[in-house]
Amino acid sequence: MSELASESSNTAPAQRRPSASEGVRCELASEPVAEREDVLATATAAAPPPRRDPDRTEPLLVVDDLRIRFVGRGRTVHAVNGLSYSLAPGRTLAIIGESGSGKSVAARALMGLLPPTARVSGSARFDGTEMVGLSEREARRHRGADIAMVFQDPARSLNPTMRIGAQIAEAVRAHSDLPKAAAHRRAVELLSLVHLPAPQRRFHEYPHQLSGGMRQRVMIAIALAGEPRLLVADEATTALDVTTQAQIMELLLELQQRLGTAIVLISHDLGLAASYADDVVVMYAGRVVERARTADLFAHVRMPYTGALLGAIPRLEREPHSLLPVVPGQPPDLSALPRGCPFRPRCSSATDRCAEDPPLQEHEPGHWWACWHPLPDARPDAPAKEGV
Amino acid sequence: MTVPTATPAGTAPSDPRDDRAPGRLATVLASPGTRLVGKRVLLAVPIVVGVSILTFWVLNLIPGNAAQQLLGPEATAEQVRALEQELGLDQPGYVRYLDWLGAAVTGDLGTSLVSRQPxxxxxxxxxxxxxxxxxxxxxxxxxxxxxxxxxxxxxxxxxxxxxxxxxxxxxxxxxxxxxxxxxxxxxxxxxxxxxxxxxxxxxxxxxxxxxxxxxxxxxxxxxxxxxxxxxxxxxxxxxxxxxxxxxxxxxxxxxxxxxxxxxxxxxxxxxxxxxxxxxxxxxxxxxxxxxxxxxxxxxxxxxxxxxxxxDFVVVQACVLVFAVVAVLANLVADLLYAVLDPRIRYGSR
Structure with a gap:
């Protein structure tokens, strides 16, 4: 991560845009070549072993049975109900779900950024350190330095009354005892690292003087200031137009290759996951309903909810003025979850059996789903690349 | 009393990089800060005048005038009329108001009817x-x-x-x-x-x-x-x-x-x-x-x-002071806000 400063002049953007089929490729500069080929080999193999296997790379983040509920006003909202995943260094995991599926809440829990009404249980180990149940003071040591976050709305996520340079320098100094002048220089370096034109001048500007995409670059610069090993992009491109969205994603991937940062991509956009993630977790009503490598998931969707989400993506080939197939019904009330499968009321293949909780199991190597009636394999219309 | 036409904030925060402007004075006059101050000061004039009219009118509605108060209840109608004439209280209200306003604009707020002090x-x-x-x-x-x-x-x-x-x-x-x-x-x-x-x-x-x-x-x-x-x-x-x-x-x-x-x-x-x-x-x-x-x-x-x-002359003057202070305080608060908040400072560029 020390090459960050020296490489800031080398601003040629990597022209890599992995599609679903090659999304599992991992180009960690710091990783030995042999290891990289190993990863490639396992990825292209027909049945890749699950990540849990005694791999040589220890996972950076292991989330196990994470549960979060919000208690207050006489009702309890069960936002996350047993979330498990793991993430290796330098990899990208997409967490996909509708609003209210618990994806953002789960990410904020990692950083201890939930309001005091939240009750978190389960486990989330970051590089061996348990993050659940940390005191505010302990959690603060990890925020920014180990795990950083880029938020959805860059217009609201930057302090409107502070110069952007000061906001970045503040993040730099949060975890180092750099003097002011050095933090200033570092902030300018970070601005050029995220390809903000004229960083020296932008340093002195206010957020409202920048465009949406530029603001999000500033947010990324802030996130990278503490040289984190994990970057959580919480709907980081949702508020941006499609072109800017692609540019920001390219930037994140380029920085990931350069710095070896692992990325958790939180989104409701399956297309984004298909294009940029190595692994995908699909969440519904606070639980994981399907989990697989990106290529496997999009080639062989098994959980009806994922299938319905895929079907709801508008496509050019579709007949003009035809109704967009939407997922019928409403997401369940998280304070009164139904028994059994939470998707049951909206699912076309639901039966009486679905009143019983379907366990999340590894039905195929590396492919997990929680459903009694999975979709038939190899659907012909499984898309490779969507949305963008 | 006149409304001040320039406040310390009159020299607006103009962009130092903007040196293509025709001249320093023109830049200051055309800057959004000056325009804001000018607009607000111009708006203050009708407010202050309106307050003074209202005060004058209300004072006229109160029974009894300064002449009666000065001479006491024992005074005869002739004595009161004579003093009214001397003080100018026999004039119709609008004449007295305009006289007062004319003097006030030049900074002369008149002489107290009771103590005869300026x-x-x-x-x-x-x-x-x-x-x-x-x-x-x-x-x-x-x-x-x-x-x-x-x-x-x-x-x-x-x-x-x-x-x-x-x-x-x-x-x-x-x-x-x-x-x-x-x-x-x-x-x-x-x-x-x-x-x-x-x-x-x-x-x-x-x-x-x-x-x-x-x-x-x-x-x-x-x-x-x-x-x-x-x-x-x-x-x-x-x-x-x-x-x-x-x-x-x-x-x-x-x-x-x-x-x-x-x-x-x-x-x-x-x-x-x-x-x-x-x-x-x-x-x-x-x-x-x-x-x-x-x-x-x-x-x-x-x-x-x-x-x-x-003593309507003194009441008028006091009310005028209150009105001017109120207007100025709001103006200063607005300007301070504009100086401190970058969104407003740069917003009108």
Whole structure:
């Protein structure tokens, strides 16, 4: 991560845009070549072993049975109900779900950024350190330095009354005892690292003087200031137009290759996951309903909810003025979850059996789903690349 | 009295990089800051004129005039008529108003009908007393409210927060003149720590002056303190709990004190400045009763006496001062806001 400063002049953007089929490729500069080929080999193999296997790379983040509920006003909202995943260094995991599926809440829990009404249980180990149940003071040591976050709305996520340079320098100094002048220089370096034109001048500007995409670059610069090993992009491109969205994603991937940062991509956009993630977790009503490598998931969707989400993506080939197939019904009330499968009321293949909780199991190597009636394999219309 | 046409903020924050402009003066005149000040000052003129018309009209509705008051109930109708003629009170209302307005524009506020002193001289010393009272009240109330609100917002819902909220709600529900009487009862009558009435001029003794000002300042500043504490604490907690940039700041890993001071307080202070500006305008009029209770020779006391003697020249002048101060206070608050808040500062470019 020390090459960050020296490489800031080398601003040629990597022209890599992995599609679903090659999304599992991992180009960690710091990783030995042999290891990289190993990863490639396992990825292209027909049945890749699950990540849990005694791999040589220890996972950076292991989330196990994470549960979060919000208690207050006489009702309890069960936002996350047993979330498990793991993430290796330098990899990208997409967490996909509708609003209210618990994806953002789960990410904020990692950083201890939930309001005091939240009750978190389960486990989330970051590089061996348990993050659940940390005191505010302990959690603060990890925020920014180990795990950083880029938020959805860059217009609201930057302090409107502070110069952007000061906001970045503040993040730099949060975890180092750099003097002011050095933090200033570092902030300018970070601005050029995220390809903000004229960083020296932008340093002195206010957020409202920048465009949406530029603001999000500033947010990324802030996130990278503490040289984190994990970057959580919480709907980081949702508020941006499609072109800017692609540019920001390219930037994140380029920085990931350069710095070896692992990325958790939180989104409701399956297309984004298909294009940029190595692994995908699909969440519904606070639980994981399907989990697989990106290529496997999009080639062989098994959980009806994922299938319905895929079907709801508008496509050019579709007949003009035809109704967009939407997922019928409403997401369940998280304070009164139904028994059994939470998707049951909206699912076309639901039966009486679905009143019983379907366990999340590894039905195929590396492919997990929680459903009694999975979709038939190899659907012909499984898309490779969507949305963008 | 004329409305000032230039304020210190008249030299607007113009962009130093913008050196292609035709000339320095033209740049300043065309800058959005100057235009803002100009617009606001022009708007103030009809407000001040309107207030003076309204005052004049209301005074005319009160039965009895200065001539009758001066001569007393024993006077004959002839005597009253003669004095009315001498004072110009026999003229119709609009003529008298226009005469007054014409003189006022040139800075001549007339001569008191009762004491025959020039009104500007009367106002000068009175304004100094009221100015000191209001200035001290603001200093004390803000000086206490900001740290108390910050401490309360640092840990909302904890003991300190609850006690400070209880105190401020109590303070908000007590009018300042009731509080003034209670203070007199406790500190002047029972404990005999401070004088109940009387005023020691600043030129005579600073300590004596402050001693004589303590109770009136306390009476005015306590409700203000309560209001500012409540306002600022509420705004800070709203920022801390609802604003995304607070989450960003926390995600950087900086401490809660820094989040509070550098992020939340910075943004809350803009609202506070506006509120203080609005307060200043109403407060200078609100001192009337407190000055009366503590027998402070301020402008409020002067006005009350003038109303009783139907000295419309003095009443007019006092009301004019109140109106100008209120308008100016709002203007300064707006400009300060614009200087401090970068979104407004750069917004009109």
């Amino acid at each position: 009104v500007t001289a009367l106002l000068g010393e009175r304004l100094a007393v009221t100015g000191e009272l209001v200035g001290l009240a603001f200093l004390v109330s803000l000086g206490l409210a900001v740290p108390v609100a910050l401490l309360a917002a640092y840990r909302p819902g904890r003991m300190f927060d609850r006690v400070s909220m209880l105190v401020s709600i109590t303070g908000l529900s007590v009018a300042n003149y009731v509080l003034a009487l209670l203070l007199v009862l406790l500190f002047a009558v029972e404990l005999a720590l401070f004088p109940a009435i009387g005023f020691v001029p600043l030129s005579q003794s600073v300590a004596g002056n402050l001693h004589s000002m303590a109770l009136p300042v306390a009476a005015i500043s306590f409700p203000l303190f309560c209001f500012y504490t409540r306002f600022l604490r509420g705004d800070l907690v709203d920022q801390l709990q609802g604003e995304d940039y607070i989450t960003t700041a926390r995600a950087k890993g900086i401490g809660p004190g820094q989040v509070l001071l550098r992020h939340a307080f910075r943004n809350s202070s803009f609202g506070l400045i506006t509120v203080v500006g609005l307060n200043l305008g109403t407060l200078i009029g609100g001192t009337v009763i407190v000055e009366q209770i503590f027998a402070l020779p301020g402008i409020g006391q002067l006005m009350l006496q003038a109303v009783n003697t139907r």
